Amino acid sequence: MTANALVSPIPSSQPRTDSPTAVSTMVRLVRESFAVVEPHAEEVAQFFYGMLFTIEPSAREMFPANMQVQRSRLLRALVHVVQMVDRPDDLVPFLQQLGRDHRKFGVVSTHYEAVGMALISSVKKFAGPAWTDEVERAWAEAYTIMARSMLDAAAADEGPAYWPAEVISHERIGWEIAIVRVRPHYPVPYLPGQYVSVEVPQRPRLWRYLTPANAPRPDGTIDFHIRGVDGGWVSRSIVAHANVGDTWKMGPPMGRISVSRETSRDVLMVAGGTGVSPMRAIIDHLSQWGQNPHVHLFIGGRIEEDLYDVPALQSIAAVNPWLTVVPVVEEAGIPGTEQGTLADVVTRYGAWGDRDVLVSGSPGMIRATVSRMLVAGTPLDRITYDPFTVD
Ligand SMILES: Cc1cc2nc3c(=O)[nH]c(=O)nc-3n(C[C@H](O)[C@H](O)[C@H](O)COP(=O)(O)OP(=O)(O)OC[C@H]3O[C@@H](n4cnc5c(N)ncnc54)[C@H](O)[C@@H]3O)c2cc1C
Ligand code: HEM
Structure with missing residues (x-):
């Protein structure tokens, strides 16, 4: 495969929605072949960066001096995102933000070609007989869709890179x-x-x-x-x-957690640890108005000290009747709090089916809360979180 093949065949930033079967076959081939190489993640990463810095030496200075610190960060992110290519509604806005964000590294289109080549060569090297022409086409196509979205968005952005x-x-x-x-x-x-x-x-x-x-x-x-x-x-x-x-x-702002004052629905916020920051920013914004959708905020931590921000939030609630703050800790016996994980406590109240739900915290907390809420009956399309982040 030539470097150019990585970014030229797909003319727009959308997957080929004219053929959902083609997209799902592409995703299946990517996932199956990646499952074969996953047990060799360390070696794949080593090979990937070695190849990337050989093809495109100028990329080296974008990465940390000590690559041991986070050898697999970009590669892990790439693989995570490639496998989501069948979810264009979520993925495309995220990639557009990511493309704008990557301007802070000084990334240009030749870097995308080099990263695509290094990615595909690395998976190919470790996939053994699972690698076929069809699999190669699937990876190239999925990567091209992502790269194209990021490049287009970066080119259209007129703001500063950072x-x-x-x-x-x-x-x-x-x-x-x-x-x-x-x-x-x-x-x-x-x-x-x-x-x-x-x-x-x-x-x-x-x-x-x-x-x-x-x-x-x-x-x-x-x-x-x-x-x-x-x-x-x-x-x-x-x-x-x-x-x-x-x-x-x-870097440029990213993410999709927000509350519209135009909405007719009340809001449920579930925040773990410093995951309270986006909720705090939204509450700070809403508190300019006397009337808002009702906001029910569950703020959780493992121990009492994790709830350092609760008094400040409760004082906002004291003068804003549209806000309710519920502190939650896993530790037992803390007065004025509900005990359990956020997932436990929030679902004890039911499905919250009439609310827009915002979830923020560590990836583990988001996974646990969202899956328990789905089991409790909360509709998926009412739940918002930033889904493509990796820890
Ligand atoms: C969308 C988003 C918004 C964020 N906002 C904030 C914020 O406002 N304030 C804030 O403090 N952090 C925030 N984070 C987390 C932050 O970006 C870093 O991931 C975190 O500070 C760890 O970075 P580090 O370099 O110290 O740890 P690393 O050196 O990257 O990792 C060291 C160890 O810590 C573990 N680890 C990494 N991240 C976390 C985590 N979030 N919780 C628990 N263990 C972790 C790793 O698995 C690893 O074992 C946010 C993350 C995301 C994805
Ligand atoms: C489709 C292509 C790409 C995708 C989907 C992608 C995605 C990502 C994501 C999600 C991160 C953040 C990881 C994190 O901190 O949590 C990241 C980091 C990074 N990316 Fe990209 N990226 C792409 C292409 C590129 C290219 C072409 C370059 C330039 C060579 C590049 C350079 C970097 C660097 C330097 C980092 C930070 C260092 C690191 O965390 O490894 N990326 N990328």
């Missing part, structure tokens, strides 16, 4: 959590509920997603709530070492 922002405060809430306020050099056009990719000077080239915890303000400042995860390269470094005066870089 926003520099100065850290103006850093407040530690106990050992694990910090609230960092930044002032972007120029306003970031995010919607309440969206997230951005952030690079901090202590960890060059290790971009991580963070979610503004406030609605856009006239002075443009943004608060991020950051939890230091065990063994976390970036989060621990921000919590412990971010300094006032540091310059952060932020």
